[in-house]
Structure formats: structure tokens, C-alpha cells
Amino acid sequence: MPSTAARLEVFTESVIRGMTRLANQHGAINLSQGFPDFDPPEELLAALERATRGPFHQYAVTWGAPRFREALAAKIRRFSGLPIDADQHLVVTCGSTEAMMVAMMTACNPGDKVVVFSPFYENYAADAILSGAEPIFVPLRPPLFGFDEAELRAAFAQKPKAIIVCNPSNPTGKVFTREELLFILSLAEEHDAFVITDEPYEHIVYEGHEHVHAAALPGAFERTIVCNSLSKTYSITGWRLGYVQAAPKVIAQARKVHDFLTVGAAAPLQEAAVAGLELPDSYYVGLRDLYARKKEVFVEGLRSTGLPFTDPQGAYYVMVDISALGFADDVEASNWLVKEVGVAGVPGSSFFREPVKHLIRFHFAKKEETLRAACERLARVRELR
Structure with a gap:
């Protein structure tokens, strides 16, 4: 059998989409792949x-x-x-x-x-x-x-x-x-x-x-x-x-x-x-206000975990520092969060060229009730560890 293209050996399939599949497999709240759970206008x-x-x-x-x-x-x-x-x-x-x-x-x-x-x-x-x-x-x-x-x-x-x-x-x-x-x-x-x-x-x-x-x-x-x-x-x-x-x-x-x-x-x-x-322009004002509120809900919930995180200036992603949880790396932590906590994020190492292995990316493009449910689960991480 002939070999496939060598250029494909230097990167993997999408880690983000992989985490979505894992979330679906375990019934976790999917805060990995950035898509809403609410309808368009x-x-x-x-x-x-x-x-x-x-x-x-x-x-x-x-x-x-x-x-x-x-x-x-x-x-x-x-x-x-x-x-x-x-x-x-x-x-x-x-x-x-x-x-x-x-x-x-x-x-x-x-x-x-x-x-x-x-x-x-x-x-x-x-x-x-x-x-x-x-x-x-x-x-x-x-x-x-x-x-x-x-x-x-x-x-x-x-x-x-x-x-x-x-x-x-x-x-x-x-x-x-x-x-x-x-x-x-x-x-x-x-x-x-x-x-x-x-x-x-x-x-x-x-x-x-x-x-x-x-x-x-x-x-x-x-x-x-x-x-x-x-x-x-x-x-x-x-x-x-x-x-x-x-x-x-x-x-x-x-x-x-x-x-x-x-x-x-x-x-x-x-x-x-x-x-x-x-x-009209009012739609875009409302969109900004909608996501500002979602950010507020999610960030408030993250504070209850005691884990450090970034405060985004735009988009709808938060990078959370999981160093205090004692995992070997972010991949192990992400898999544990899906299986034991019921929340899916993305290992931060998939975004970095540098050896950064202590961050997980979550997104908050979800209904407020979805975000509150995710935060309730995340609030238990220290108890479970």
C-alpha cells in the first residue's frame, strides 16, 4: 500500500471536534466546540x-x-x-x-x-x-x-x-x-x-x-x-x-x-x-449585550471554583488555569472533566506552540441555564479532586 502525504504526519485531527465527540459520548455539557444551543434570529x-x-x-x-x-x-x-x-x-x-x-x-x-x-x-x-x-x-x-x-x-x-x-x-x-x-x-x-x-x-x-x-x-x-x-x-x-x-x-x-x-x-x-x-444596528447592540451577560454569568460561576482564568476582551472563550488540580497535563484534566464532572473544554496545549499544558479553554455561547448548570458542575472540581 502506498504511503499517504508526509505533510499530514505533522498535525493531528481537530482536538476541538474530538472533544465534542467525547462530550456527546459521556453526556457532558459541551463548552468545547464554540456553537450556541439557542436559535438564530x-x-x-x-x-x-x-x-x-x-x-x-x-x-x-x-x-x-x-x-x-x-x-x-x-x-x-x-x-x-x-x-x-x-x-x-x-x-x-x-x-x-x-x-x-x-x-x-x-x-x-x-x-x-x-x-x-x-x-x-x-x-x-x-x-x-x-x-x-x-x-x-x-x-x-x-x-x-x-x-x-x-x-x-x-x-x-x-x-x-x-x-x-x-x-x-x-x-x-x-x-x-x-x-x-x-x-x-x-x-x-x-x-x-x-x-x-x-x-x-x-x-x-x-x-x-x-x-x-x-x-x-x-x-x-x-x-x-x-x-x-x-x-x-x-x-x-x-x-x-x-x-x-x-x-x-x-x-x-x-x-x-x-x-x-x-x-x-x-x-x-x-x-x-x-x-x-x-x-438593523440595534441587532448588533443586542448581540453585544447578550454575550456580555453570558460572560458575566459564566465568569461569576468560574469564581466559585477558585481557579484562575482570563477575562476575555472579545469573542466568547475563557482560558482556565487548572494547575492547582494536580493533573499531569491539560489533556488528562480535560478527559477527567468530561467523564467525572460532566463538562467538556479544550486542552489549551492544542492552541500553543510553546509547551503550555495547564490551561483549558471553555466557551460561553450557551443559554444562561446551560451555563449555570455547567458552573454548578465545575464548582465541584476541588471536592472531587
Whole structure:
């Protein structure tokens, strides 16, 4: 039997999705894979029902149905101020997961280097390797997970083709400041690199912090490739609707990659999602308030455990320090939590290049009653240990 591709040997399957399977097996509350247990807005559900009865069951335009792209461009213009054109600046993808792969394969040649902040969403390193690129890891320093400018400058001295910036960040909840983004962009300009941003949590940012659209900063648009999705903003992770936003010359190449990866996103779901993109500004204010309340409930519950944790600036993840529980590592602790406590998180080591084995990531994109039940179980960890 011939051997499979050697590049697949250097990473594992998704740890996050693996923890979901373990949670399902043991009936645990799943705070590992970041999806809600509540419905999307009613406007989307009604639109979906209408779309299933309409003429939307065949292929849409490969890079996105025109009506969906027009609504998406209008929504991006509204929040970023960028003059986004539906025909020149967008490729609709099967979620931001495909968007990131499209961006990587559009930007990088085999053998190129890509800067990745650590901790990082697990797909980034895998996407770089699958694209034939080599990741250069730059640590983010707790508790605020900022970067050291000298370390980032040293990484750019290796002449990377791109840098990936998740903002707000999964798994840390960090929101990059305008000053940090400007520094990153200055290095990218100096070394003629792309800035690939991943922004699915753009509307989930907490008091005292602001989501800055990197592509809208001075001189940034031509070298910024934005990856985004509708999954988190509208609670439709299963619809798999994402997009790449970039300058026309980049988009022309990205469309080729997308076409041969997936052909196109689901046509009925694109039609239905227009209703979400056209929701008023009050929806996004309500979304921010909703998650601020969920964060408050979950953080309050975590305090009862006595375990240290990060206070996220955005997104809906919390990194919890389990050092005091006496486990050999975070994998052992995560498995024990699922089987003995009934709550599933993600071993933090899956996000770090460095040997960090004392953190577990939980998410709080759940109903308040789900979060309270999880916190009641977690409050018993010291008693059970």
C-alpha cells in the first residue's frame, strides 16, 4: 500500500471536534466546540423557510449569489466604512474555515513562511502546512496576550509572505488595539507581506474595547485579506457561510482557489442569510449585550471554583488555569472533566506552540441555564479532586 502525504504526519485531527465527540459520548455539557444551543434570529428562520420553497436549489454563482453579495457588501460598508463592491472585493466561501484556506493558498507559494501568533486557532498551522508554507510562531504574553514588538520584528526579518491575525482572538479573547494593528501593518509594508485577518467575532466585543477593521486603516486595504463568516454573528454555525474580502487583484486569484475547493456555498442558505445581513444596528447592540451577560454569568460561576482564568476582551472563550488540580497535563484534566464532572473544554496545549499544558479553554455561547448548570458542575472540581 502506498504511503499517504508526509505533510499530514505533522498535525493531528481537530482536538476541538474530538472533544465534542467525547462530550456527546459521556453526556457532558459541551463548552468545547464554540456553537450556541439557542436559535438564530426569527427573521433568519422565516427567510430560510421561504428559501426552501424558492428557486434556490441549484448552483449559485461560484463566488456567491449576487443578492447575497450585495447585502454582504452593504453590511461591510456600514460597519467598516470601506467602499466594498460586491463584484470586485468578495468571494463567498463555505465558512471562514474555507475562507482561511483560500486566503493561504492565494497568498502563499510552497516554501513561503507565515507568521502565526501563539496561542492560535488550531486550523492556522494546519492551513499553512497544507498550503506548503512554514509557520513562524510569535508568542502572545498573558494575561493580556499582547506581543513583544522586538519578537515580531525578528519574525518579519525572516521574510514571511503573510501574517495571520485573529481579531477578536480565539482562544484568548484578545482584541487587538489600533496601535497594535498599525505596528503589524507597518512591518507588513516594510517586508511586503500580506496581513490575513480572521474576524468572525467582530461584533462580540466587551466594554472598554473596540473592534478595529485592519483593512480600513491607512494604506492597509491592498495588502489585507479578510476572512470572516456569518456563523457567530447570527448563531448559524451549521450554515457554513463565510467570505474572503480583499483588493480586486487578490480576489481574482482567490476565486480560482475557491472554485476548485468547493465550487460554491449552499444557494438556499445564501438567500436566507440576506435577512440577517439586513438586520438593523440595534441587532448588533443586542448581540453585544447578550454575550456580555453570558460572560458575566459564566465568569461569576468560574469564581466559585477558585481557579484562575482570563477575562476575555472579545469573542466568547475563557482560558482556565487548572494547575492547582494536580493533573499531569491539560489533556488528562480535560478527559477527567468530561467523564467525572460532566463538562467538556479544550486542552489549551492544542492552541500553543510553546509547551503550555495547564490551561483549558471553555466557551460561553450557551443559554444562561446551560451555563449555570455547567458552573454548578465545575464548582465541584476541588471536592472531587
